[in-house]
Amino acid sequence: MERMNSPEILPTLVIGAGVLGAAMAHTLTQSGHSVIVLEAEKRAGEGISSRNSGVIHAGIYYPPKSLKAEWCQRGNRLLYAFVQENAVPFSACGKLIVANQEAEYNQLLWLKDNALPIPLGFTEWRPHGLQARWALFSPSTGIVDPIALVQRLLETSQAEVLYNQEVSHLRVGPLGVELEIEGTRYCAQRVVNCAGLNAPLLAQKPPHFLAKGSYFQVTASEFQADGPLVYPAIPKHSPSLGIHLTRNTAGQWLLGPDIEWVETENYGVDPARQTDFFRAAVRYLPWLKMEQLQPAYAGIRPKRFRDQWADFLPVFEGEHQQLVHFLGYESPGLTSALAAAEMLADHWR
Numbered sequence: 001m002e003r004m005n006s007p008e009i010l011p012t013l014v015i016g017a018g019v020l021g022a023a024m025a026h027t028l029t030q031s032g033h034s035v036i037v038l039e040a041e042k043r044a045g046e047g048i049s050s051r052n053s054g055v056i057h058a059g060i061y062y063p064p065k066s067l068k069a070e071w072c073q074r075g076n077r078l079l080y081a082f083v084q085e086n087a088v089p090f091s092a093c094g095k096l097i098v099a100n101q102e103a104e105y106n107q108l109l110w111l112k113d114n115a116l117p118i119p120l121g122f123t124e125w126r127p128h129g130l131q132a133r134w135a136l137f138s139p140s141t142g143i144v145d146p147i148a149l150v151q152r153l154l155e156t157s158q159a160e161v162l163y164n165q166e167v168s169h170l171r172v173g174p175l176g177v178e179l180e181i182e183g184t185r186y187c188a189q190r191v192v193n194c195a196g197l198n199a200p201l202l203a204q205k206p207p208h209f210l211a212k213g214s215y216f217q218v219t220a221s222e223f224q225a226d227g228p229l230v231y232p233a234i235p236k237h238s239p240s241l242g243i244h245l246t247r248n249t250a251g252q253w254l255l256g257p258d259i260e261w262v263e264t265e266n267y268g269v270d271p272a273r274q275t276d277f278f279r280a281a282v283r284y285l286p287w288l289k290m291e292q293l294q295p296a297y298a299g300i301r302p303k304r305f306r307d308q309w310a311d312f313l314p315v316f317e318g319e320h321q322q323l324v325h326f327l328g329y330e331s332p333g334l335t336s337a338l339a340a341a342e343m344l345a346d347h348w349r
């Protein structure tokens, strides 16, 4: 707190201690920045970063050369290296993308083509009593414990992390980047806005569209404990990856997320959605029974558009690009965080 004396010009500030802010703290301190992380809540990782599938994506779906494709593929490699070196729970379990109809088969062909150079090939493997006429296997997909990841990124960084610090009034001023915390003004050399759902508010940009995704837990003896995740084939540029079968590092199997546009943040799971989840999953898990599903949790994706595909959007401000806002930082944001941070460290070098 001593370093937050208001007349002083502070070094690099990171707003938000989700996975993006934590990755920024880790990477920017490694490249020589002195970093303070400012988090509004009393703990790290309580926003989007703790309400997701926890999947280490391979980068199969995104348009080649998009930031999502590039950061996800690079982030996948950086993330596996980090979790192995830092004892973060993870599993390189792989994933199957399955199809039962001709139209879905064509979607698999498109994905295989789009994914190059990521390893992805047709397989006859059918674990979990899976029904699939065709299946693609992605060996570089895995799962990670997202909260443990955020904590380890912060612990292994040289950054100072301050909680209960809600930032407002962010702007570039004559001496640096100006901001306020509870009515006190501060000025910093550089600031990264990683405030998740609040990032556009701080950036004074149009708000994100909120795409809620709910999850149901499934309890069944058919699952192969260390087996792969299972995703349905989806059309090009679908707003979500379809209701898939995923597993957390504690060994619980989950179905989700669906997509529901909401006006305000709310994280309750409507039990009435169970029928839709069951219908989506029974197509590839034919043994599934409705009563095996239990409401679990929900998360909210910060989407830049409702009706079209959008890339991650880093927006720089100031003569020296000393303020950067990360907008639309939705999936595959968990996987991409270390690559996004590497980009910024290079940019500010």
Ligand SMILES: Cc1cc2nc3c(=O)[nH]c(=O)nc-3n(C[C@H](O)[C@H](O)[C@H](O)COP(=O)(O)OP(=O)(O)OC[C@H]3O[C@@H](n4cnc5c(N)ncnc54)[C@H](O)[C@@H]3O)c2cc1C
Binding pocket: 015, 016, 017, 018, 019, 020, 021, 038, 039, 040, 041, 044, 045, 046, 047, 048, 049, 050, 051, 052, 053, 054, 055, 056, 057, 165, 166, 167, 168, 194, 195, 196, 197, 198, 199, 202, 212, 213, 214, 257, 298, 299, 300, 301, 302, 329, 330, 331, 332, 333, 334, 335, 336
């Ligand atoms: C349903 C769902 C499933 C997903 N699945 C995956 C997946 O399997 N794999 C994957 O790679 N990605 C996935 N994602 C995307 C990934 O979870 C997000 O991209 C990532 O967690 C975003 O991290 P963040 O740090 O930007 O945001 P957050 O985790 O929300 O962190 C933002 C932080 O900023 C703080 N904050 C907000 N306002 C202020 C303020 N004014 N001052 C100070 N602090 C503030 C918040 O308290 C919060 O801690 C999924 C997302 C969702 C919603």
